[in-house]
Amino acid sequence: MSSMPAAAVRAVDAPAALIARYRAVRARSRVLAAPLSAEDAMVQSMADASPAKWHLAHTTWFFERFVLAAKADYRAVDERWDYLFNSYYQSVGPMHARIHRGLLSRPSLAQVLDYREQVDARMADAFARGDFDRELQQRIELGLHHEQQHQELLLTDIKHALWCNPLKPAYRDDLAMTSGGASPMRWLRRDEAVVEIGAPAWPLAGDGFAYDNESPRHRALMLAHALASRPVSNAEYRAFIDDGGYRSATLWLSEGWTRINAEAWRRPLYWEEDLEREFTLGGVRAIDPDAPVCHLSYFEADAFARWAGARLPTEVEWEHAAAQVAVEGNFVEADRLSPAPAGALVGAASAAIGESFARTDLQIAAEAAPTKAADNTPQQLFGDVWEWTASAYAAYPGFREMPGALGEYNGKFMCGQQVLRGGSCASAREHLRASYRNFFYPPDRWQFSGLRLAKDAR
Structure with missing residues (x-):
C-alpha cells in the first residue's frame, strides 16, 4: 500500500x-x-x-x-x-x-x-x-x-x-530516413581529478527530478583517460564483424562467448545476414554506415572495445563529460525513431577511423590534445543510443531507497546488471539528465543500446 x-x-x-x-x-x-x-x-x-x-x-x-x-x-x-x-x-x-x-x-x-x-x-x-x-x-x-x-x-x-513476424511489417512507414556523415572520431583527454557525480537525495528540493538510484551526490576519483568524441558507428562495427570479431574467443568475456555461440549471434540484433540491411520501426531499410550502431548487448560492446584496443567508459567518466554539455540530441520528439549520424561528413572520416582502429597504439595524449575548446566537446552523449558503461549497477555510497512501496522501484534490481547512460532516439528529452542511470542485463539487446570507447591515459 x-x-x-x-x-x-x-x-x-x-x-x-x-x-x-x-x-x-x-x-x-x-x-x-x-x-x-x-x-x-x-x-x-x-x-x-x-x-x-x-x-x-x-x-x-x-x-x-x-x-x-x-x-x-x-x-x-x-x-x-x-x-x-x-x-x-x-x-x-x-x-x-x-x-x-x-x-x-x-x-x-x-x-x-x-x-x-x-x-x-x-x-x-x-x-x-x-x-x-x-x-x-x-x-x-x-x-x-x-x-x-x-x-x-x-x-x-x-x-x-x-x-x-515473417512479414517484417513497419510500425510506421512514414518515418523519415536520415542521411549525413559521421564526424571523425577523436580522443578527448581528461586529467585525473576528484569529481562530483549523482543527484541530491530523494525527495528532491526545487524543480528538478531524479530517481533515487542517482543519489546521493558524492565525490569519486576519476583517473586520467581519453573518451571517444562520438559513439561507434555501423561502419566501424561492420569492420569488427569482417575481421572475425564474433569468431575470436580472446575478445569475449567467458559468459559472452558462451552466449554468442549458444544463440548463434554473428551481428547486431535486427541486422540482416547480408550486413547491408536492418529492421527498423520503419521496416527493413539499408544500414546507414555513419549512424551509431545499436541493439548490442554489453558482451558485444565490450568485445568491440577490446578489438579496438580500448575499453568502455566508467559511469564516472561518462557523467563528468555529460555534465558539461546541454541535453541535446536525437530524441523521440524528433520522430526519427532510429539513430542518426552526428553530422555532415568531414573529409574521409570512415577511412581515417578505420586506420586509427587498425593501430594498437593510439598515442592518446598527443591525439587528444585539443586545438580549440570546441574540439574537446563530445558529441551525441544524449539521444541516439544508450551507451553501455563498464560500471556494474550498484548503490552509490549513502544510497537510500524511496520510502514505502516505491522503494521497490530501483534498489532491488542492483544485482547482475550494467549501467547505460545517455538516452536514445526513443527517449523523451525532458526525461534525461547527466546523472540518469539506466540498467540492463549484459545479454540484453532489444533496447537502443550502443557504445562509446574510452582509454586509459598514460
Missing part, C-alpha cells in the same frame, strides 16, 4: 506546469500506440518484453494505485486491475506473471483505453480540488517519468514483436 496515512491529504494547489505536463505525457502514450492494431497491442514476443496494451494499462495503474488511492475513501475503477497491471511491487500484493502478459486478450484494447480515460478524468478532478499534497505531487512527477520509461519500452517491445 501507499505510505500515505489513511487520513485525507491536505489540499495544496498543484502547479500549472505539473498539470500541463501530466496531460502532455499521457497524451504522448496514446500517440505512440495509435499506429498499432488491437492485435499488435496484445503481442508479447519474449519474456523480457510486454504488450503495448499492458504498458498503457500499467502506467495508468501507477497513478491510480500510488496517487489516487492515497485517499482512504478511494474506490478503484476495477479492483481486478490491481492484479493484472502490477509489475513487480510485491509489497502491494500479488501480480500476473510477466511471462504471461501476452495471454491477456481481456481486457480489450478499447477497455484499456477507457481505463486510461477514467483515471485521467479522476486525476483532473483531483487537480481541480487541490487534493494533492507535496508528497503526492512528487509522486505524480515520478509517475510521469515512469510513463516516459514505458513509452520507450513500448517502442522497443513492439519493434521486437514486429521483427519476429
Whole structure:
C-alpha cells in the first residue's frame, strides 16, 4: 500500500506546469500506440518484453494505485486491475506473471483505453480540488517519468514483436530516413581529478527530478583517460564483424562467448545476414554506415572495445563529460525513431577511423590534445543510443531507497546488471539528465543500446 496515512491529504494547489505536463505525457502514450492494431497491442514476443496494451494499462495503474488511492475513501475503477497491471511491487500484493502478459486478450484494447480515460478524468478532478499534497505531487512527477520509461519500452517491445513476424511489417512507414556523415572520431583527454557525480537525495528540493538510484551526490576519483568524441558507428562495427570479431574467443568475456555461440549471434540484433540491411520501426531499410550502431548487448560492446584496443567508459567518466554539455540530441520528439549520424561528413572520416582502429597504439595524449575548446566537446552523449558503461549497477555510497512501496522501484534490481547512460532516439528529452542511470542485463539487446570507447591515459 501507499505510505500515505489513511487520513485525507491536505489540499495544496498543484502547479500549472505539473498539470500541463501530466496531460502532455499521457497524451504522448496514446500517440505512440495509435499506429498499432488491437492485435499488435496484445503481442508479447519474449519474456523480457510486454504488450503495448499492458504498458498503457500499467502506467495508468501507477497513478491510480500510488496517487489516487492515497485517499482512504478511494474506490478503484476495477479492483481486478490491481492484479493484472502490477509489475513487480510485491509489497502491494500479488501480480500476473510477466511471462504471461501476452495471454491477456481481456481486457480489450478499447477497455484499456477507457481505463486510461477514467483515471485521467479522476486525476483532473483531483487537480481541480487541490487534493494533492507535496508528497503526492512528487509522486505524480515520478509517475510521469515512469510513463516516459514505458513509452520507450513500448517502442522497443513492439519493434521486437514486429521483427519476429515473417512479414517484417513497419510500425510506421512514414518515418523519415536520415542521411549525413559521421564526424571523425577523436580522443578527448581528461586529467585525473576528484569529481562530483549523482543527484541530491530523494525527495528532491526545487524543480528538478531524479530517481533515487542517482543519489546521493558524492565525490569519486576519476583517473586520467581519453573518451571517444562520438559513439561507434555501423561502419566501424561492420569492420569488427569482417575481421572475425564474433569468431575470436580472446575478445569475449567467458559468459559472452558462451552466449554468442549458444544463440548463434554473428551481428547486431535486427541486422540482416547480408550486413547491408536492418529492421527498423520503419521496416527493413539499408544500414546507414555513419549512424551509431545499436541493439548490442554489453558482451558485444565490450568485445568491440577490446578489438579496438580500448575499453568502455566508467559511469564516472561518462557523467563528468555529460555534465558539461546541454541535453541535446536525437530524441523521440524528433520522430526519427532510429539513430542518426552526428553530422555532415568531414573529409574521409570512415577511412581515417578505420586506420586509427587498425593501430594498437593510439598515442592518446598527443591525439587528444585539443586545438580549440570546441574540439574537446563530445558529441551525441544524449539521444541516439544508450551507451553501455563498464560500471556494474550498484548503490552509490549513502544510497537510500524511496520510502514505502516505491522503494521497490530501483534498489532491488542492483544485482547482475550494467549501467547505460545517455538516452536514445526513443527517449523523451525532458526525461534525461547527466546523472540518469539506466540498467540492463549484459545479454540484453532489444533496447537502443550502443557504445562509446574510452582509454586509459598514460
